[in-house]
Structure formats: structure tokens, C-alpha cells
Amino acid sequence: MYFDFDYYFRLLRHVWGLKHWPGRRRLLLRLLVTTPLATLFHSLCFLLDYVLFPRLWTQKVKTPVFIVGHARSGTTLMHRLLAADGERFSYFLYWETLFPSLLQKKVIRWLGQADSRLLGGFIHRTLKAWDDKTFGPFRHIHNMSLWTSEEDQFAMRAAFVTQQWATDLPVMDVLDLFHLDQMPAKRRRWLHHYRELVKRQLLLNGGDRIHLSKNPVMSGWVGSLIEFFPDARIVVMVRDPAECVPSLLKLVEISWKSRGWQKADYGHSLDMLLETSFESFHNPAAQLARHAATPHAFVDYRELTARPRETVHAVYAALGMTVSDTFDNYLQANAEREKSHHSRFEYSLGEYDLSSELLEQRLGPFYDRYGWLRAAGPQPGKPQATEVRADGPRETATGADDAAPSATATET
Template identity: 65%
Template sequence: MGHARSGTTLAHRLLAADGDNFSYFLYWELFFPSLLQKRVIRWLGKLDRAMGGPCIRRLRAWDDRTFGRFRHIHDMSLWNAEEDQFVMQAAFLSQQWALDVPMMDQVDLFHVDQMPAKKRRRWLHHYRECVKRQLLLNGGDRIHLSKNPLMSGWVEALIETFPDARIAVMVRNPTQCIPSTLKLLELTWKGKGWTPEQYGPSLQAMTEISFDSLLWPRQALAKHKATPQIFVDYRDITRQPRETVHRIYAALGMSVSPSYEQWLVDQEDRERGHATHFEYSIDDYDLAVEDIESRLAPLFEQYQWPRVSEATLEGQQA
């Protein structure tokens, strides 16, 4: 977990390559929470391959048309490992609804730890059942690998539901990840025909959620010292992906297999310097750099993020 645009997808897909340890949802599987549905679709896939693959060719062409133009922002495909919280969409408990309709100011899907206990447990029971079915689909002998920025507000509820959970939190300079997230949301809503007047309140709500995304996991995990945990700097996983994965495994009490180690070695040059070609500016939003640096001052100190406000002041004085 971690703030959106903080490297959660990169970390998730690096770990997802360890198929000996992990089970996870592919994007297409999120639309079919039923175990029977997914088994039938997999059987149809085998039948299609036996017939030469006419359906899969059409699906891949559709996949490229639909997601190809956005892959410089977020590498999405029907066959990629993806955020499993989307599996709760049929129960109206997924952030996908907020992406379709700007209602983040009215429907709060983030602050689950603050919900009444009965409601919180009902939500998490549904999530647990979806995860259990996916584990059974993939053999039942692996660890579920979850990647959900939204669940930065679900930490204590997750630990209550999964007492043996192990949690890695991605951390990135908020002057980068906050405007990047706001820009992504704005483009999504504009693409669906919503006007700035309609999605403006949701952007404001997301701005406040951004601060909570950076602070709440740290506060919640401080209460649960026995839960294996690690905070991962975005700069580390982009500059030294193999070494960073080793640190994650060590913190979570896991070991890297020889085959996965070889994959990491082969993949390192490709992932090092990972970046998305996505342009955004904090000046586009009603949010001052000084406000970010003030409200998150302890994190700026801990991670030694450059303070844009200080650089601007020095430039003015010079």
C-alpha cells in the first residue's frame, strides 16, 4: 500500500513475478468474483487455444486499443496483476465507482478504520471471501499479494481480518505523488464528460485523503509492532529494484528462491530508473507546496526530500 503514484504498481509486479510464493488477481479476474465464473472462463480459454486462439487474438487487439494509449501513465492490461480492491465493485465498495462518477466528497471509501465496527467487518468479510476464492483458484498453497493505495486507510481493519498480514508501504515525495494523482483523476473524469464544477469537490476530497494516505499507515502500524512491516522509498525501488526486493523479503520474514533471484538479476536493468512519461504540475491545483511541506514536515526530514519552497526562496534571494 501507499499513496497512489508512489511505486505501488512497480513493487506489486516485481513481487508478483515470484509465482512460487504469491497468488494475485489479474485484471480480468476482478470482474468475476465467483470461483465458478473464473474456472469456466479459464476452461473456455483452453478450448480457444485448442482451436488456434481466434478469441484471444481479438481480446488482445481490444486490450491494445483500450489500454495502449494510457500505458505511459499506468501499465494496464487484462492480463496484468492489478489492484484487488476492484473485485468489490459489484458490492459498490470499490474506488472504481469514484473513477466513473466524481463522488469522493460524498462517499468515503478510504477511512474504513474509522467506520462503525459492524459495517467495517461486513466490508472486510466480503473482501476476505473474494481473496479466499482467488487463492483456491490458484492452488490454495500461496500467499495472497495485494496492492491497494486506497487501503492505506484500512490498515487496522486488514490486520483485524488477516492477523498474519505482512505490510509494505511505499513512500514518495508528496510534491510529486499528490499532483500526479490529482492529474490522473482529473483526466479520468474529463474523459467521461464531467466538468470542473462537477468534479472539483472530489478533487478537494482527494487532496485531504492524500495527506491521510501518507500519515495513517505509519500511525496504524506503530500500534502493531508485531505485524511484519517495511516502509520503502520510491527512489530505492526505482534505482536498486533487486536490492530493495531483498530488503522487503527480509523485513517480511521471507526468502528469495534461486529462480526468482535469477529473474530479478535479469530484470534489474529494465526496471532501474523506472519512470512514467506523465506531465503534471502542482500549480494546476488549489494546493501550495508550502502547505505540503508544513503538514508533512517530519516525513520531509526523515526522507530528506528536497524542499521546493526553500529552493524557490534561495533563487529569489540570489
């Protein structure tokens, strides 16, 4: 099993130097004791997978679908809509990302069955209570649970390649998980391990499905994913940056503050996160322009929330797939629920060193293409919405109100 010793020692040196941080000793204990022991256990199970499950040797990853885009742009909504096509797709549940080995997942599933038959589901009820207590207070921001589909990047936690460190600590300048397209040395190692994880998940789910991935961080991996999975298909979610950019900044800042970090500690990392935000728009578009033969779709967040069924149909068509009758019935039955399922998360541009003018300057072509509201107001003759297309969005005219950001925005 792969383990990124480079990033491990970088973080260890960084934490060792945090003399003023109250959580230093606890995290050092985790890094020096818990992490090595867990890595040894995961590595042993990873090795046993090939002994106990010989089908793993021939398991293929065919035509995977990767959903990318800026965080808070609807990647979760798109992922969970497509995940409902259970006859077609395989994906990671959150609890499954915590255990990289197929053996581990199989044992846990077996324990779940034993709990149901012998204990009447006592263990499941206990875990459900913990799940609600742990994730419940934050589900108005992101609907998270042990039993919901989650980001593939979490599955690489055991390899020490995880965005979790960046939400616990302001270490954007220490661990770079985004720019894989610019990191040839790590690209081969990371994606070889990632493919091994996906193979195990596919085999867990029968071996004959299509892997469905979602991760905003992989917006910086698009070129690498296409290189490593030549038959990959890409879905890029796009949303007004005046809504999704400050939303992400505030979400990460809340995480840092909750762990005792002050603005002086995380200011530089917040600036780097903003730069990565701009690249989350530019890199997928640039990589797909270089790889025009890769089936792909750019999806406007407004289209997905206003017309989820029609948008999913358009995405399938762009990726060369057809919607089954069973899945279409699901989309029809749940269309209104998806339109109305919003949570409230308050943020504003004014909370950060961020202005509408800066967003328009850095992302001007996207404002032109999608017709987002500019600081000067709607532009005469400019489009206000888009259709999904394999070669990028085609612009159509609708009302300007759909594009208008607000200080209190809706998140899905």
C-alpha cells in the same frame, strides 16, 4: 455474496438528482437494470462455489502481504516485482477481478483452453486487440491489461464497493472507500467479503500460496486489515508528495473531464481527494505504530527504482521471508530494465491549489525522515534517502538531486 445496498442507494439518489448531466439516463439504466441482474448472477455463482468446490470450506488465508501507499508512489512496480515470485504468491489478474466467483473463473479458464485447442486462439487474439485499443492509449500513465496483476479493490466491484465510481463521477462526498479504519459497521462486512474473494483466488491458484495484494485505497484500511488478518504483512510505499500528489489529482481530473464534468462539478471532490492524499501518508504510519509487532517495511520510491533487487531483498528480510534462487535470478536479470522502465506524465503543483509550503506543513515529519527537497532547498545535515527496515526507514546520506521533484516526473 455481500452487496452494499447503503452505497448503492446513495449513488442512485445522487445520480437521480443530476438533471443537468448528459450521462444521467445511461447511468440510471446501468444502476436500475444492469447492476441488479449482474448481482443476481454473481450471487448465484458465489453460492454454487461452496457446492461445486468443497475445498473452499477449509481454504485459509495465511500471512497475506498487503502493499499500500499513496497512489503513484510505486505500489504497482513493487506489486509486479513481487508477483514475479510466482512459486510463492497468488494475486488477481485484472480480468479475474471482474468475476468474483470461483466457478466463473474456472469456466473462463476452460474456455480459454478450448479456444487455444479448437479455434487456434481466435478469441484470445480478438480480446488482445480490444485490450490494446482500450488500454493502450493510457499505458504511458499506468500499464494496464486484462492479463496483468491489478488492484484487489477491483475484485469488490460486484459488491458495489469499488473506487471505479469515484473515477467516473465526482462523488468523493457520497461514497467513502478510504476511511475503513474509521467505519466499524462496514469494516466487518467489507472484509468478510474480501476474505471470501481472496479464498477463491487462492484456491484457483492451487490453494497453497500467499495472497499478494496491492491497493493505494487500502492505505485507509491498514488497521482493519491487521485486525481481520492478524498474521498480515504490510509494505508501505513512500514517495515525494510533490511528485505523487499532483500526479494523482491530475489523473483523476482527466478522468472526470473525459466524462463531461466541469470544475464546478468536481472541485469539492478534488479537495476531498487532496485531504485523502495526506491521510495516505499518515494512516499507515500511525496504524503500524499501534501494531508494532506486525511485520512491515517502509520503502522509499527512489530506492526501489535505483536498486530494485537490493530493495526487494530488504523487503523480504523485513517481512521474515527469504528470496529463492529462482526469483533472485529473475531480479538480477531484470534489474536494469526496471531501472529504465519509465513513462512520462506531465503535471505540476501550480495546476492545483497546492504549494510546496502546504505539502511541507501537512507532511513535515515525512520530509524530515526522507530528506525530500523543500521549497527553501536542501537542509544542511538532513538525510536524502532511506533504507528499508521493518520498524520504519533508517536515514542515510546521499546526494540531494535524487529527491528533487520536477514538473515533468517519471512514473513507474
